[in-house]
Amino acid sequence: MSMEAFDNLLSIVGPHLQRSHTHLRKAISPMERLLITLRYLATGESYASLHLQFRVGKSTLSGIVKETCTMIWQYMQPISLPSPNQERWLQAASGFQSVSYFPNCIGAVDGKHIRVQQPPGSGSRFYNYKKYFSVVLMVVADVQYKFIAIEVGAYGSSGDSRMLMYSEFGRHVLQNQVILPPPKPLPGTMNPLPYVFVSEEVSHFCRT
Incomplete structure (x- = not known):
């Protein structure tokens, strides 16, 4: 992170x-507080290691990281990751059309397993097919790999399609609570077709 970006975040x-x-x-x-949190997020260092670097108690470090992460999300989410509107979906569609020659596509959906220690009493809910414990970051990205929407915290044992359909974003799409562009004809055709999301394993969800 550049000093300019850090100063902007701190402000x-x-x-x-x-x-x-x-x-x-x-x-x-x-x-x-911000330095401690960014160091923890960027390196994954333990609180014991951070304690030696910053001379702050381990329990205090834990509270600082949790609180600062909450503040970053609360005040940066509306700026960096606002709820997508119809204009944002159309921008994504234009990108897929011009770069990938894929018309009426408004986002690519995929999940990333984030390794975690097994939460107490969780059984096998967080144990994934890669043979480790994880929570899942599910994202909708545009053609420039920029996140349009995210969902964090699904059990690692869940499949992509299940995670998406039961996520807050997935439920809103299926219940027509997300403002998506109206159907549009494909190039060289006359019949309007809906915009879609694409992914490897959730094709049954890719409709509007």
């Missing part, structure tokens, strides 16, 4: 990470 979330000093200790600054 947005920093005021919400400010804490007051007490008689017993000096509050950890918003800059240090």
Whole structure:
């Protein structure tokens, strides 16, 4: 991350990470809270390792990371990943048409398994076909690999089609709660056809 990007992120979330000093200790600054969190996210280092680097207690580190991640999502999501509107879907369709020569495509859907330690009492729900425990990041991306919509937290044991259909985004699409472009004729034809999502294993979902 560049210094400019860091300063911009700090200017947005920093005021919400400010804490007051007490008689017993000096509050950890918003800059240090953000540094700790970004270091943890970028490297996957343990709290024990971060404790040695930042001289902050392990339990305090855990609270800082969770709280800062919440603030980043709350205040950056509307800026970096707003809910897609019809204009955004049409931009995605234009990209697939011009780059991949695929008309009426508004997004590519896929999932990524994020390795985790087995949550206590979870049984085999997080155990995936790759033989490790995971949660799944499901995304809809445009032709430039930019995320249009995301869903995080599905069990690793679930298949892509099941995860998508039961995700919040999937339910909204199937219930016509997502504002998608109206059907449009394919090049050289007259009959309007719906826009679609494409993926390897969820073709039955790829309709509007």
